[in-house]
Amino acid sequence: MHRFANPMRFVRLAAAIQPWTAGVTLILLALGLYFGLFDSPADYQQGESVRIMYVHVPSAWLAMAAYSTMAFASGVGLVWKHPLADLIAKAASPIGAAFTFVCLVTGSLWGKPMWGTWWAWDARLTSMLILFFLYLGHMALLNAFDDPTRGTKAAGILALAGFVNIPIIKFSVDWWNTLHQPASVSKVGMPTIDPSMLLPLMLMGVAFTTFFVTVLLIRVRSEILAAKVRAIRLNQIHSAPGAISGELVGESPR
Amino acid sequence: MTSLATYFSMGGYGGFVWPAYALTAVVMVGLVVVTWRGLKAREAELKALQELMPGRRGRTHEAQDQ
Numbered sequence: 001m002h003r004f005a006n007p008m009r010f011v012r013l014a015a016a017i018q019p020w021t022a023g024v025t026l027i028l029l030a031l032g033l034y035f036g037l038f039d040s041p042a043d044y045q046q047g048e049s050v051r052i053m054y055v056h057v058p059s060a061w062l063a064m065a066a067y068s069t070m071a072f073a074s075g076v077g078l079v080w081k082h083p084l085a086d087l088i089a090k091a092a093s094p095i096g097a098a099f100t101f102v103c104l105v106t107g108s109l110w111g112k113p114m115w116g117t118w119w120a121w122d123a124r125l126t127s128m129l130i131l132f133f134l135y136l137g138h139m140a141l142l143n144a145f146d147d148p149t150r151g152t153k154a155a156g157i158l159a160l161a162g163f164v165n166i167p168i169i170k171f172s173v174d175w176w177n178t179l180h181q182p183a184s185v186s187k188v189g190m191p192t193i194d195p196s197m198l199l200p201l202m203l204m205g206v207a208f209t210t211f212f213v214t215v216l217l218i219r220v221r222s223e224i225l226a227a228k229v230r231a232i233r234l235n236q237i238h239s240a241p242g243a244i245s246g247e248l249v250g251e252s253p254r
Numbered sequence: 255m256t257s258l259a260t261y262f263s264m265g266g267y268g269g270f271v272w273p274a275y276a277l278t279a280v281v282m283v284g285l286v287v288v289t290w291r292g293l294k295a296r297e298a299e300l301k302a303l304q305e306l307m308p309g310r311r312g313r314t315h316e317a318q319d320q
Binding site: 037042047048049051052055056059094095098099101102105106109110112113211215218219221222225228229232233 | 264265266267268270271273274275277278281282284285286289290292293296297299300303304307
């Protein structure tokens, strides 16, 4: 019973929160798109291509935030064996991979007109590509073993070890002065970006975050239900007529 | 050129701006669809299993066996 007490409470809580996060996401996305595509100026150097920023930068933020969520949940899962933490890590990685992909492709679409190249082995770009492979590795490891708990453990260790890449991404633009421009929002003191551009960027940033929360909650609910289905199936095998059920059920931990 | 065409040309960068937004939209909608379908599939699976268990339903069943 204790194994499902918390997760089933989580399922009910998640189902209650979800319409709100979904609603906030839709409103913020609508506002962000309005300001980003209609009511914000073109950049004096980059012209209208600067509007790619409003999807590129929030994708990058979310790609890193999802990884941090995944690494933190993996750590909790590895240390305290909390089943919910493992499910959160499993639910987060496909979302993170999707947004890393969006970040890489939109960056490429921005890089071609501005830098004259689709891709360069710049430190920021390369560390972002590594992040994408870390996500793919995490998903692959989860399903690489017959025993799901071994997959969870291996994937959790990868997620933790790969976390070193997150500060590398963050500071890559300061450590290696190559092609990608340095941060202009998260600067100590005032951000060096005009408020008319900061507004849509922030709206989209928060919208992407609440989108992540919404999708993550649904995915975790799915994973909890899947775990429950597995548990019931195992029980059926153990208590099937003709099986040595008495012994097996007697051994199962309470 | 109409004003709408001017808008969509994005000062000559339309070929880069719109694909970026389109890809983002496709990925986000795709994530929601795949995730939602997954939840519905798990719910249906669980419901079917619970209906197969005569007289032992829901939480009381777990309380006995866990």
